[in-house]
Amino acid sequence: MPPPIPPPVPRLSDVARAAGTSPITASRALRAPDQVAPATRARVEAAARALGYVPNLLAGALASARTHTVGVLVPTIASSIFAATINGLTSVLEEAGFAILLAQSGYDPAREARGLAALLGHRPEGVVCIGAPLSPASAAMLAAARRAGTAVVETWEIPDAPIGAAVGFDNHAVGRAVAAHFAAAGRRRLVFAGGTDPRAAARSAGFAAGARDAGLPAPARLRLPVPAAMDNATEACRTDPRLATADAVFAATDIHAMGLLTGFRALGRAVPDAVAVVGLGDLDLARHTQPALSSVRIDGDAIGRRAAALILEGGGDPPPRIDLGFTLIARASG
Amino acid sequence: MPPPIPPPVPRLSDVARAAGTSPITASRALRAPDQVAPATRARVEAAARALGYVPNLLAGALASARTHTVGVLVPTIASSIFAATINGLTSVLEEAGFAILLAQSGYDPAREARGLAALLGHRPEGVVCIGAPLSPASAAMLAAARRAGTAVVETWEIPDAPIGAAVGFDNHAVGRAVAAHFAAAGRRRLVFAGGTDPRAAARSAGFAAGARDAGLPAPARLRLPVPAAMDNATEACRTDPRLATADAVFAATDIHAMGLLTGFRALGRAVPDAVAVVGLGDLDLARHTQPALSSVRIDGDAIGRRAAALILEGGGDPPPRIDLGFTLIARASG
DNA sequence: ATCCCGAATGACAGCGCTACCATCAACGGT
DNA sequence: ACCGTTGATGGTAGCGCTGTCATTCGGGAT
Structure with missing residues (x-):
């Protein structure tokens, strides 16, 4: 046949x-x-x-030099911490008739560069990244794309020298705020637990600075694998002696924070009496843990919407750096 | 200037x-x-x-009729239940040099049709949907695309008459299994709590069938808004009398299940002594709730990888219907 | 020496659509 | 009656790349 x-x-x-x-x-x-x-x-x-x-949008795009496509580069979509941002972003862009090209870096610079090259090959009218590029290669590609007229927006952090626009918050200030919060509550043995990505690093640095300002000993820095997984944080409670003596832990994401709650429970360390836990993201689950999780609220949806709006207006001229701030929501966990 | x-x-x-x-x-x-x-x-x-x-991949695609692009149509990426599937899917496809075009339906048939039309305009070599199309219009577009050579894979359910291939599990059987589980534990007043999407409906129907087989009264059917949010389930505990008298609840997703745990705690109804709770998805958080959440494990990553593999081989001929099964993981919550 | 074959390279046309400019009819103001 | 103006439509060319031939050339088989 x-x-x-x-x-x-x-x-x-x-x-x-x-x-x-x-x-x-x-x-x-x-x-x-x-x-x-x-x-x-x-x-x-x-x-x-x-x-x-x-x-055939491909043919139309080739003829008109308008692709109506936006590239989105995220570390991972598996971690719910960025879901709200992607959601806000895509809602606005789809509404405006743009298609979304998605690429994941998996926190890996080489993979990021490959994915970004694939994105740019489709000649998107804009690129939104979560986080600054991980490698100089990626940064160079983005900068070249921007020179050629592609709108570029970095989110979730505000780099000192953004490639284009930036929409996010001050990760360093977040760390300071949490340290001050712990200090005010009389905590002294602080630990930062989080991934190895630049945003977690900035939070950690701010946390250390805040502890210093409050006259506390330097916090320990616990490195957890990315992408964040609850079980890794739980496991760390068993294996890392610094968590056994801490009286306050700032977790770089609520995912880690929830894992810590489980780990401390297994250890018989009461939260918040023996040890306080504060997370970041204020995910839905923060209101549903036992005890309820204190968390730094980041309006991920607003970040996404704002980034989308910037793309729609061509990236802004000059490209703005927008700080959407954060709020420390104190709940039962500390 | x-x-x-x-x-x-x-x-x-x-x-x-x-x-x-x-x-x-x-x-x-x-x-x-x-x-x-x-x-x-x-x-x-x-x-x-x-x-x-x-x-310029656009020009290359136009000339070669190979776009190296795959469209992915999901209800929402905000709900973590599908994150593993998208992750598995994109990992394989990016590896194979395909770009991912993402569209969300938001569980809205009209939005789904619009998003699908936008996807198909980019002439993807394959389309992966989570769930069967919500509207005849979407189904017709997909069927036409398939006739024209686009690989089509539906996931997370196995429709009676799939448009192309299907990779998922039997939602009806899941419902029966959970009902049997509850019956074996001596529970009698069953409630199904979940969204209004077809997959939740199939689980509910299977749950009712399982209850009937076990000689139990017909379960109540609690409709919660989509996309799933923990708070909605918690709220339902306060407002819906059927939850106040239930002794076993099957939640269509772990998200709802976790919200139920919070709601029952507020009501002073002990889990699992007074009421059992079983979720679906076996998300990370199921191991970290208090009590730990029993859940129907779905291997979302495998679904995504398998769907990607099918796309890479052109959708299969004849298009297979692949049942990846499920496992009921019994933990402390029931 | 002849022939053939494969490796390396190039010319040409066309993918499906839209930007740009041209055309043409109908119309109202003077 | 003339002319510019507006609204509707069409012709032409080309976006940047690749499929499909055609061409060239060196070297081994005969």
Whole structure:
């Protein structure tokens, strides 16, 4: 049996022929309806519907130099901490008729560079990254893309020298605020537990600075693998002596914080009496842990929406650096 | 000041000129290196690097009819229940050099149809959906795309008449299994709590069937808004009398289940003594709730990887229906 | 020496669409 | 009656790349 020949996909010229117009008029009838006579438009629309015509956006993009595509580069979508940002971002962009090209770095510089190159090959009109690029190669590609007119927005941190716009918050200040919070509560043996990514590092540095300002000993720095997993934090409670003596732990994400609650419970260390725990992200689950989790609230949805808005206006000129702030929500855990 | 003229993006012909070859040879040097003499290849690669050349994949796709793009249509990425699937899917596809186009339906049929049309306009080589299409319009578009050669995979359920391939599990059987589990533990007043999506509905129907088989009264069916949010389930404990008298609740996702734990705690109803709770998804957090959450484990990562593999082989012929099964993990909550 | 073959390279056309400019009819002001 | 103006439509060219041939050339088999 010969392989079945797939039926040809209808093209604009097919629609035009069926509607009795030229291809260009059919194109306008679909894209700019008020530039064609109502009767013509109706014929074209009917023909398109009858044929099941789906415009080839690739060809349109090539001809018009407008791709209506935005690239999104995230460390991982498996960790719920960024989900709200991606959600806000895509909601706005889809509404505006943009398609989303997704790439993940997995916190790996080489993978990030590969993914970014693939993104840029599709000539997106904008690129939104969560975090600054991990490698000089990525940064160079982004900078070149920006020079060529691509809007670039970094989120979740505000680098000293952003490539384009930046929408985020001050991770260093977050660390200081949490340290001050612990100090005010009389805690003294602080620990920072978090990933190895630059944002966690900034929080850690701020945490240390805040402890110093409050006259406390330097906090311990516990490195946990990325992407964040609850079990890793739980495991650390068993294996890391610094957690056994801590009286306050700042976890770089609520994911880690929840894992710590489990670990401390297993150890018989009462939260918050023996040890306080504060997370970051204020995920839904923070209100549902036992005890309820104190957390630094980040409005991830707002970050995403703001980043999308910036893309839609071409990245801003000059590209703004927007600090959306944070709020320390004190609950039962410390 | 006149608007700054962006520098032109280097094209293949620029690379070719710099390397002293024809464009077509430069193209081959980059895509099929072993068809080009080593010396030539080296010159082209050097030129590309020096110019910062990024191939225009749109133009390449138009010319070759290979887009190296896969569309992914999900209800929402905000709910972590699908994160593992998207993760597995994208890992495999990125590895194979495919770009991911993401669209969300938000559980809304109209939005799904719009998003799907936008996806198909980019002529993806495959489309992966989480769930079957919500509307006949979406189904028709997918069926047409499949006839035209696009691989189509539905996941997380196995429809009676899939459009293309299907990778998932039997949601109805899940419901039966949980009902049997509750019956064996002597529970009698069952409640199903979940969203209004087809998969939750199938679980609910199976749950009812299982209860009937065990000689139990028909379970109550509690409808919670989608996408799943913990707080909605917690709130339902306060407001819905059926939860006040239930002795076993099957929540359609672990998200809801965790919200129920909080709600029951507030009500003073002990879990599992007064009421058992079983979730679905076996998310990380199931091991970290208090009490630890019993859950139906779904291997979301495997679903994603399998779906990706099917896309890479063109959807399979005939398109397979793959049941990856599930496991009921009994923990402390029931 | 002849022939053939494969390796390396190139010319040409075209993917499906849209930007740009041209055309043409209908119309109102003078 | 003339002319500019507006609204509707169409022709042409080209976006940047690759499929499909065609061409060239050196070297081993005969």
